[in-house]
Amino acid sequence: MTHTLHRMGTYEELKEDFIVLVMSARGFNDKGAAPKLAEALKIINKYNPVNTGDMTQGSMYRAGFRIKPVEKLLEGVHDRSIFHGVFTDIETVKKVIDDLKAADLGMSVVISGLYDEVKKITRPHTVNISLGIWGKTELLPKYEEVLKICTMCGHQFVSRHLVMKLAQDVKRGRITAEEAAEVMAACCSCGIFNPVRAVKLVKQLIQKI
Amino acid sequence: MYLYINPNKCVACTHCVPFCPTGAIHIVSEGGKTFARVDEDRCVECWICYRVARCPKDAIEPTPPEKMSFERRLKFFFASATAVWPETGMAGRGTEEMKTNDVTGRFKFGEVGFSLDMGRPTGVGVRVSDIEKVCKAIAPYVTFEIENPVTKLLIDPKTGEVRDPKLRNVYLLSAVVEAKTSKELAPKVLEIVKEVSKELNTVISVGIVSRVKPDGEPEAFEVLRQVGIEPRPNMKINIGLGKPFIGWE
Numbered sequence A: 001m002t003h004t005l006h007r008m009g010t011y012e013e014l015k016e017d018f019i020v021l022v023m024s025a026r027g028f029n030d031k032g033a034a035p036k037l038a039e040a041l042k043i044i045n046k047y048n049p050v051n052t053g054d055m056t057q058g059s060m061y062r063a064g065f066r067i068k069p070v071e072k073l074l075e076g077v078h079d080r081s082i083f084h085g086v087f088t089d090i091e092t093v094k095k096v097i098d099d100l101k102a103a104d105l106g107m108s109v110v111i112s113g114l115y116d117e118v119k120k121i122t123r124p125h126t127v128n129i130s131l132g133i134w135g136k137t138e139l140l141p142k143y144e145e146v147l148k149i150c151t152m153c154g155h156q157f158v159s160r161h162l163v164m165k166l167a168q169d170v171k172r173g174r175i176t177a178e179e180a181a182e183v184m185a186a187c188c189s190c191g192i193f194n195p196v197r198a199v200k201l202v203k204q205l206i207q208k209i
Numbered sequence B: 001m002y003l004y005i006n007p008n009k010c011v012a013c014t015h016c017v018p019f020c021p022t023g024a025i026h027i028v029s030e031g032g033k034t035f036a037r038v039d040e041d042r043c044v045e046c047w048i049c050y051r052v053a054r055c056p057k058d059a060i061e062p063t064p065p066e067k068m069s070f071e072r073r074l075k076f077f078f079a080s081a082t083a084v085w086p087e088t089g090m091a092g093r094g095t096e097e098m099k100t101n102d103v104t105g106r107f108k109f110g111e112v113g114f115s116l117d118m119g120r121p122t123g124v125g126v127r128v129s130d131i132e133k134v135c136k137a138i139a140p141y142v143t144f145e146i147e148n149p150v151t152k153l154l155i156d157p158k159t160g161e162v163r164d165p166k167l168r169n170v171y172l173l174s175a176v177v178e179a180k181t182s183k184e185l186a187p188k189v190l191e192i193v194k195e196v197s198k199e200l201n202t203v204i205s206v207g208i209v210s211r212v213k214p215d216g217e218p219e220a221f222e223v224l225r226q227v228g229i230e231p232r233p234n235m236k237i238n239i240g241l242g243k244p245f246i247g248w249e
Helices: A034-046 A069-075 A090-103 A115-121 A144-150 A160-171 A177-187 A195-205 B048-053 B070-078 B097-104 B128-141 B149-154 B186-197 B220-227
Strands: A018-023 A051-054 A083-087 A108-114 A126-135 B025-030 B033-038 B111-118 B175-182 B203-211 B234-238
Touching: A018 A034, A018 A090, A018 B097, A034 A051, A034 A069, A034 A083, A034 A090, A051 A069, A083 A090, A090 A108, A090 A115, A108 A115, A108 B097, A115 B234, A126 B097, A126 B186, A126 B220, A144 A160, A144 A195, A160 A177, A160 A195, A177 A195, A177 B048, B070 B149, B097 B111, B097 B203, B097 B234, B111 B128, B111 B186, B128 B149, B128 B175, B128 B186, B149 B175, B175 B186, B186 B203, B186 B220, B203 B220
Parallel strands: none
Antiparallel strands: A018 A083, A018 A108, A051 A083, A108 B234, A126 B203, A126 B234, B025 B033, B111 B175, B111 B203
């Protein structure tokens, strides 16, 4: 899966968009991994991520998860849970990684974000490098803000049509940009959508439509 | 059977329409009634309309995967983040690829991996015929990831040809072609993908995987310099905390 890769944006914008992922490896260290993954989620949560989730259970924006997201996710943790936390600055990511290193859980940890920034806080082992979008790119949305918002959900569950509709609603004063971002975040089942970044992008988008 | 909007319940409020990533829901008028209808071909069975939009009249009626045809089940599993494939026992569209490489050692020094996410982003979607074009073109130069659902279900990993010609026209939300080759052959593969992507009626989000050298430079940067491709600044970075540990050398 490449669901956290290919997030579009300028270098400055991506400085506010990092995802920490923790998972076990099937057939290698997944048996009995649940308590270790639960510990990882507690560490992620300690630093107040702007979104969090388990790929197998859903995100904190899922209906019913909004009030006690971490408690709900901990209730359902299992050996193959894949936890994510989204953070808006590298300094906080460093604190999360330092705690994960100290906990020595033996689970794989992946950071999605700017390579030059991540390299400053820890030593990379293996990378998946985004080379951008190839092929019939004229099929992509007209507004770059829509592309930037939609690529924050790699499974493509945040519809470009929904982004435009919600932006229109914000422009007409029916909802706020924050409410629009929450609806978008609810579409992303893994909890990797960055609603803080989405608010900024929606505000930029409504200046153009 | 496919995801269906019951015209006897639908009041054409249009609430569900924008939630569809591929724009498959349309409002139609027939027999004096106006209601939402799903385009069977464009629908990718992601169920976002059902799970997130939440119809106020409960008019959206998905078909359970076990009652779907094989073609509809392909759509369903290729659009799901979590569903476990009955044929493979794996969840999601791809594999763990480099995310657990510190434990599995799937990618070694001297190797370059490819993750060609076809049909992504923004709900462009992909027909199996376009997946076949890419797989056929690169097949002589790569080893396809055997655990990946494209390899398991759609194509012959030796030739890249589709296993069942009837599947060529099936439209999916996306599919990740996963493969790897040597560092020496990787530039050739990238050039082929670049060339064949011009013939596609879709987009590819292209990613390449490699180990990171002790000096902090990804080994794949040598490949990218050879073909003159500039990487994007953001990557997915495994930081080597998993155990059993595969060493740096």
